[in-house]
Amino acid sequence: MAPRSTPTARQRRLGLELRKMRVAAGMTTEYAAGLLGVPRTNVPNMESGRSGISPERVRTLAGNYGCTDHALVDALAAMAADRGKGWWEAYRGQLPEGLLDIAEMEWHATRIRIALSVHVPGILQTEEHARAVFAAVIPPLAPEEIEVRVAQRMDRHQVLDRPEPPELDVIVHEAALRMEFGGSVVARRQLEHLLLMSEREAVTLRVIPFKAGGFPGAGQSVVYAEAAVPPLDTVELDSTHGPEFIDAEPQLDKYRAVLSAAEAVALTPSASRDFVHALAADL
Secondary structure (H helix, E strand, O other): OOOOOOOOHHHHHHHHHHHHHHHHHOOOHHHHHHHHOOOOOHHHHHHOOOOOOOHHHHHHHHHHOOOOOHHHHHHHHHHHHOOOOOHHHHHEOOEOHHHHHHHHHHHHOOEEEEEEOOOOOHHHOOHHHHHHHHHOOOOOOOHHHHHHHHHHHHHHHHHHHOOOOOEEEEEEEHHHHHOOOOOHHHHHHHHHHHHHHHOOOOEEEEEEOHHHOOOOOOOOOEEEEEOOOHHHOEEEEOOOOOOEEEOOHHHHHHHHHHHHHHHHHOOOHHHHHHHHHHHHHHO
């Protein structure tokens, strides 16, 4: 099989975890390849996500490396077994790869925790709101590119329509709720949609009002995707040049703490719904 030219974030993550195991075992790529009975270049290609790997080989490598975390090995084997192409692949070549990686991350998460200061989460945006957001991008996007981005963002909603969707815990600051992307009518419809989605069993909405004052993580957007096991969790941060994915354990610990602190100053889910209702009524 020819090496992949553009491995996805999930494929790269699988390879990275295998590399961590090998390094922890104190093995060189040459030695690891010898144990597998494969050419030396195979191991670096697997660790970069450029080459596919079977679940059986994942377990063999884990055994060679002396990994005793069976839950982690099972989760990595499941990642390797997932060879199907997700719906987001239809957009490959049309959109930046980072946008596809976000969709892939959401699709495979067991729980998604989001904290945003000036935006409604993309996974909960209406079509009108999303179109207004993309129309404000610098440099300006061509109309056809805006429409492709809007279509992909709407397709991201389907993760919440699955029979067993991931839990979605959303913390939104009042500033984001008051941003009138597209004007007051579009803003009101967005708030109404947010309220409608918050009625779903898997969705929890919390609002941080202005009067709550400062709080840890204010000013940044955080999406924390929980995986089958904590070592495979991922944080996604928005930036002007695209999404950034973080997976180092000390950083994961920090963002868990940031989200917990934000939850502590946010209104309860019930009070949050009342708050959004009042904002929508004012528009």
